[in-house]
Amino acid sequence: MVKIYSFKNLSFILVSLSLLALASCKKEHHTTVATPTKLGLYAYSSSIYKELGIVISKVGTQNLDSLLVFDTGSGGMVIDATNILPASMISTSGFVFTGDSTVVDGITLTNQTSSIAYGVDSATTETVYGNLAYASVTIGDENGSIVIKRLPFFLYYKAVDSQNNILPAHEFDVFGVSSEYDLQFSNNVNITSPFSYFDPGTGLTKGFKMSAIGTSDYSYLGTYVDALTLGLTSDDLSGSSGFSFATLSYYQGDGYAPVIPGTVTYNNKSFASYVLFDTGTEPYSYLEDPTYAGSGTNLLPTNSAVSVSTTSGFTYSYVTSATENLTNVENPGTANGNETVFGLEFFLNNEYMIDFTDHKLGLKNN
Known part of the structure; x- marks a missing residue:
């Protein structure tokens, strides 16, 4: 889905990777290039509608089984606080707590608030309201997963459509993987692609590639597709x-x-x-x-x-x-x-x- 951009006017270094050799008197030490990490998506379909989802299986110390929309049109994990924070902390006007931040089940919720508007045009705009949060997040499931130890994300308490109607809980959970910033908070904290916070290992460039999904893998109940590779090799970028x-x-x-x-x-x-x-x-x-x-x-x-x-x-x-x-x-x-x-x-x-x-x-x- 498309984040509504604030800019009005839209205005090219291929990376080269090499093995580093440290010479000693009689022995050379060579670094070992890491292996790219594979992750999967779930492909869903109805009569004409298709969707790609990615599983978030843990936030903080809480085990989840949440499916977020996999979105190349925005940047950042954006998720409803329902069933993540206690109901007593959530209202339609904001989160209920005192101080600069609070920690609940390994999730740090800050008092920094904002909103994000998504949509192609004014008729399709939907907006989420929430706060900056941090947590260790597990992306993926038993088919393959990664852990980002301290991911900044946007935890929202309310989502509304273009007519200001409140949307159901978790109606607008998004996993934005682009390199844009959905939001930018103080101290240069960016709500952007969680994959940009993942270290792919020695010799690999931060990034991901996505294979063609094909047309046969979509199903009503969802089909697992081994589509993502995290960490780019020199061959990928050549x-x-x-x-x-x-x-x-x-x-x-x-x-x-x-x-x-x-x-x-x-x-x-x-x-x-x-x-x-x-x-x-x-x-x-x-x-x-x-x-x-x-x-x-x-x-x-x-x-x-x-x-x-x-x-x-x-x-x-x-x-x-x-x-x-x-x-x-x-x-x-x-x-x-x-x-x-x-x-x-x-x-x-x-x-x-x-x-x-x-x-x-x-x-x-x-």
Whole structure:
């Protein structure tokens, strides 16, 4: 899902890794390159709607079995406090405690408050209200997991839709993996991708790559997909990897948002746009055409041809159908959208990578 960005104007060092040798009189010591870590996702589907989820199995000392939306369109773990904090501490106007912070079951809840707005446009905006928190967090389950010992995340007490209606508990739990900052608190504390806080080991670059999900693994009850690799090798980041790399720009307060420039074409009409590839947007994609003369959000007809070509040399195309690749077009000036968003169906047949060290986004046709 798309975080509502505060910036208005959107404006490339491949890493090289080498073995370090420490010479002594008669013996050389070589560092050993670590092995990348694998994690899985759960793929869910209904008649036309698909979703990717990731399990959070422990926060602080509490064992959980929470499934959060796996989201390349935002950065940071955002989770409802219901069943995590005592009910007596949660109200619709805020958390109930005194002092600068309090510790409950290994979770440090601070008095630093904020809110995050998500959505493609004004009609789809939803907002969560909460506080900065810290805890040791276990990501994954018995199929594979990692532990981040002190992860800053956003614990919310209330979520509302665009009409200010309060949403059910845990309706908006999000695991944002992009390198942007959903929030930035004092002392340079950033609510951003939990994967950016994970040390992949010696010789690996901080980042992750995501294999193509495919279309056969989605199910109503959820299918485990071994899709994620944490820790990037020199081969991953090389020009021969097949990925097209774009360097992400830094925006004050927003970090390295995963949006890149390109040219979007639909039904033989083209326009320049910043583009986001977002697992959290489904079942629609959104084309933000500044030359579009219509009003509101309009669904493209079946058999419409859509494509994008980025300035980094990556191309992606599809044809809409009655149930797949559903695509809306709107004018960003009237719909308050910022960037063209290609939703979850992009990830069915394409690969995705983020390098947190050199702030690069990689895309690959599969």
